Amino acid sequence: MENTNIVLENVRLSYVHLLKPYGRDPQSPQKYQTTILLPKTDTVGKQKLDAAIAAATRNGLNGKWNGTAPAKVPTPIWDGDGLTQNGNQFGPECKGCWVFTASSAADKPVDVVDAQMNRIIDATQIYSGVYANISVNFFPYNYQGKKGIGCGLGPVQKVRDGEPLGGSAPSAKSVFHAIQPQAPASPAVNPLTGQPM
Template sequence: MRNTQVVLENVRLSYVHLTKPYAAQPGQDEKYSVTILLPKTDTAGKAKLDAAIEAAKDWGREKKWGGQVPPICPTPIHDGDGVKQDGTEFGPECKGMWVMTASSKADQPVEVVDRNLNRILDPTQIYSGMYANVCVNVYPYVYVAKKGIGFGLGPVQKTADGESFGGGAPTAASVFSAMGGGENTQGTAAPRINPLTGQPM
């Protein structure tokens, strides 16, 4: 049994698609997925991840890649202080973080539990910005002649709430003002107005 499975502890989650599968582009396979933000200060977590990657490379050399590890072997880990492949900067939440995406096939739902291992049934409790422990399965792949390392997504344990990325939906009180009239606190209705005359009906 190779040590290609690792649990990353108390990481922040972004681009959370854990309640139903999602495809970023039309025509792509829908998957359950999440972007993991691992603080660079968590050197122990990064070391565990690096060890799992090396184990996956050994597995790939023996079973997938014809006896050789590619000289350039891409992994899903990116430097949040750097830039994306398209040259744009990562979001501010990625500063000081290792940024990586893990996914699971649409027919393999991800189990999401709370601190006491109870399954979270309320989808509003699962969102981008929360903190969690995440099980990642590191594996070698060959896809259309491309070779590299991928991250499979295992169970997720929510550990704490955090500020929602994107802010979420506004509250009614933050966008509306009290109008008065209508049904009052005593349960009696305000007079109805004739739309033609403007007089009470």
């Protein structure tokens, strides 16, 4: 089996579920996962991706696929300037990037560290929009007759903060304004007696 582990540097992360496993619907298994945005300008990173997928394809031919590969091997890599699997446009953060999702089973937690190699346990530090170095592993699958290449998630190192991507709640300042304290209302005065009514 060929080595299909690679490290990509300074990528942006989206749909981040690294500290707690997540499942889109109750029936699907929960996983640690994130979507990785690799800038198309990172040609070295793209070469690593292509080489790892080619190696995983060869591993599939020699293993799970019993010597027969699909005419076009499905891979997890998408063009952020194109359309999603569902035929929709990718979000604006995906433009100019190669986009793919990596995951790890719920019983295999991901090691998440900061730039100084300290473990990150504070969920506010690792969010959609952060920049990171990330270890991923490509592997062949043969599931219910479908063959292709999947992507496993390894350790993650936060490199720097980035602008948070969508889905965040609005701040109080963006929806409210300061309320001026009101003076207590003066009691009504009887104009004949000058006494409060």
